[in-house]
Amino acid sequence: MAQRSAHPVVPIALLVFGLVAILLLTIRTEDVQEKPGFMYGIVLDAGSSHTALYIYKWPADKQNGTGVVTQHRECHVKGGGISSYAGQQGAAGQSLEACLDQAVKDIPKEKHHVTPVYLGATAGMRLLHLFSQEQSNQILQEVGRKIQSYPFSFQGAAILSGREEGAYGWVTVNYLLENFIKYGFVGHWFSPGRPTVGALDFGGASTQITFATQEEVEDKQDMMKLRLYGQEYSLYTHSFLCYGQDQVLKRLLAHIAQSQGYSGSVDHPCYPAGHSRTLKFSSIFNSPCTAKYKPSSYDPQASLTVQGGGHYEHCLGNVSEIFSFDSCPFSQCSFDKVFQPNVSGSYMAFSAFFYIHSFLQHITNITVSTPSQLEEAARAVCRMSFNEMLLVAPEQKVRLQDYCASSVFVKVLMLRGYGFDETSFSRISFQKKAGDASVGWALGYMLSLSNLLPAETVGLRKALTPGAWGTLIFLFVLLLTTVLVFILFRTCGGKKKGGSESTI
Ligand SMILES: Nc1ncnc2c1ncn2[C@@H]1O[C@H](COP(=O)(O)OP(=O)(O)OP(=O)(O)O)[C@@H](O)[C@H]1O
Numbered sequence: 001m002a003q004r005s006a007h008p009v010v011p012i013a014l015l016v017f018g019l020v021a022i023l024l025l026t027i028r029t030e031d032v033q034e035k036p037g038f039m040y041g042i043v044l045d046a047g048s049s050h051t052a053l054y055i056y057k058w059p060a061d062k063q064n065g066t067g068v069v070t071q072h073r074e075c076h077v078k079g080g081g082i083s084s085y086a087g088q089q090g091a092a093g094q095s096l097e098a099c100l101d102q103a104v105k106d107i108p109k110e111k112h113h114v115t116p117v118y119l120g121a122t123a124g125m126r127l128l129h130l131f132s133q134e135q136s137n138q139i140l141q142e143v144g145r146k147i148q149s150y151p152f153s154f155q156g157a158a159i160l161s162g163r164e165e166g167a168y169g170w171v172t173v174n175y176l177l178e179n180f181i182k183y184g185f186v187g188h189w190f191s192p193g194r195p196t197v198g199a200l201d202f203g204g205a206s207t208q209i210t211f212a213t214q215e216e217v218e219d220k221q222d223m224m225k226l227r228l229y230g231q232e233y234s235l236y237t238h239s240f241l242c243y244g245q246d247q248v249l250k251r252l253l254a255h256i257a258q259s260q261g262y263s264g265s266v267d268h269p270c271y272p273a274g275h276s277r278t279l280k281f282s283s284i285f286n287s288p289c290t291a292k293y294k295p296s297s298y299d300p301q302a303s304l305t306v307q308g309g310g311h312y313e314h315c316l317g318n319v320s321e322i323f324s325f326d327s328c329p330f331s332q333c334s335f336d337k338v339f340q341p342n343v344s345g346s347y348m349a350f351s352a353f354f355y356i357h358s359f360l361q362h363i364t365n366i367t368v369s370t371p372s373q374l375e376e377a378a379r380a381v382c383r384m385s386f387n388e389m390l391l392v393a394p395e396q397k398v399r400l401q402d403y404c405a406s407s408v409f410v411k412v413l414m415l416r417g418y419g420f421d422e423t424s425f426s427r428i429s430f431q432k433k434a435g436d437a438s439v440g441w442a443l444g445y446m447l448s449l450s451n452l453l454p455a456e457t458v459g460l461r462k463a464l465t466p467g468a469w470g471t472l473i474f475l476f477v478l479l480l481t482t483v484l485v486f487i488l489f490r491t492c493g494g495k496k497k498g499g500s501e502s503t504i
């Protein structure tokens with residue numbers, strides 16, 4: 001009797017198990033709609049040409065996966081970069097007020113005191129530091145004091161090295177593309193096993209190239225090892241100071257002025273034909289980047305008239321001369337005696353690379369995805385008159401005179417300098433945003449400094465593929481059917497047995 005009543009426990013347990021398993025595998029999951037409890041972080045990207053304030057947010061209970069931290073808001077500071085306020089006491093700090101006030105409104109009040117704020121300054125402040133350490137320290141202190149007058153948790157104002165700027169840009173790109181780890185099909189983090197993407201940043205005063213490489217990095221200064229989510233990454237990164245767009249344009253003018261004997265009027269082959277502009281010598285020679293072109297004696301207040309020539313070949317000649325392709329102390333160089341391994345894989349090109357690429361496509365109607373298309377578009381822009389460009393892109397009026405020079409520069413930098421060819425160039429994606437987040441070093445900087453990027457795995461598990469998931473459901477349904485058949489069989493068998501007992 002006791003033996004008989006214990007038997008059904010096993011099939012019933014199996015039945016419940018099968019049902020629960022099927023339910024767990026098939027039930028629809030939804031994000032919990034309760035108060036999410038977000039955490040916030042702020043980065044001020046104090047660039048050479050302007051400052052941007054980014055607010056990021058992430059759910060308080062989840063922070064280790066990629067794609068978890070998203071951009072909440074961005075605010076662009078009016079006026080120039082903080083370094084442009086050198087010598088004007090209080091002005092750099094004041095310039096940040098409007099965006100900081102906005103951040104106070106954008107972040108819930110109860111989170112203010114736990115919201116970290118970082119200010120990172122790049123090439124403009126690096127140049128100012130070279131020019132006057134005292135002025136750059138004074139600006140950093142002043143912006144630090146200004147941020148501390150807000151209710152957030154100030155974490156410091158620092159000048160990033162070129163290496164850091166490059167590496168944080170690479171981290172941002174790959175975090176946004178979920179190349180480190182990815183949220184899987186049934187809710188677990190797994191390694192997507194994808195190669196990483198290189199980062200190309202063209203700022204106002206410097207340009208960075210960063211990518212993972214298996215090749216030996218002959219100059220250890222350009223090598224960086226990162227351990228993220230249990231994976232080791234070997235990066236090549238180099239930042240070229242004075243190779244940002246504004247500094248390149250200044251150096252080009254200085255080079256042209258020098259080669260034409262510093263007379264009061266010069267022919268600029270990259271300006272649109274017929275276009276002319278007058279500027280002060282001081283606006284060209286006010287930067288350490290143009291020091292080597294500076295005449296031994298000159299009047300900074302003297303005027304220089306620049307006459308446009310709209311001549312692609314001459315422009316290319318002059319632009320190429322601001323690089324040095326001569327000698328290389330390593331097995332191979334990009335330019336200026338800087339080692340670079342061969343470019344490999346895909347790239348994301350942002351900041352001015354994006355602006356120039358999208359302008360070229362817009363104004364010429366040429367899709368720029370090969371080196372020859374880049375050259376064709378650059379030639380077309382250099383041929384256009386100022387008014388022709390103005391008709392198509394009136395909102396860009398102040399920049400129109402520079403697009404021929406900038407496009408030719410991008411061509412020389414990417415093709416002759418970095419060595420992108422037909423195949424590798426087509427694997428560059430020019431973009432400003434990835435999802436809702438702006439592409440730049442700021443996100444990678446915050447992730448790294450606030451320990452949101454673990455070195456080790458975060459319970460890294462393989463997610464189920466749809467095939468495996470289907471097989472599991474099939475097996476559980478099979479189990480359920482077998483158990484049901486078994487129970488039915490037993491019940492019928494038991495009844496029959498019971499019936500015969502009573503009749504005997
Ligand atoms: N909408 C735009 N169209 C074209 N060019 C632009 C636009 N906005 C900015 N630029 C120019 O693009 C260049 C790069 O801008 P970006 O803001 O990336 O530089 P930055 O961060 O200030 O400089 P850096 O990173 O060197 O410190 C600058 O020369 C800037 O003047």
Ligand SMILES: [Ca+2]
Pocket residue numbers: 047048122203204351440
């Ligand atoms: Ca920048």
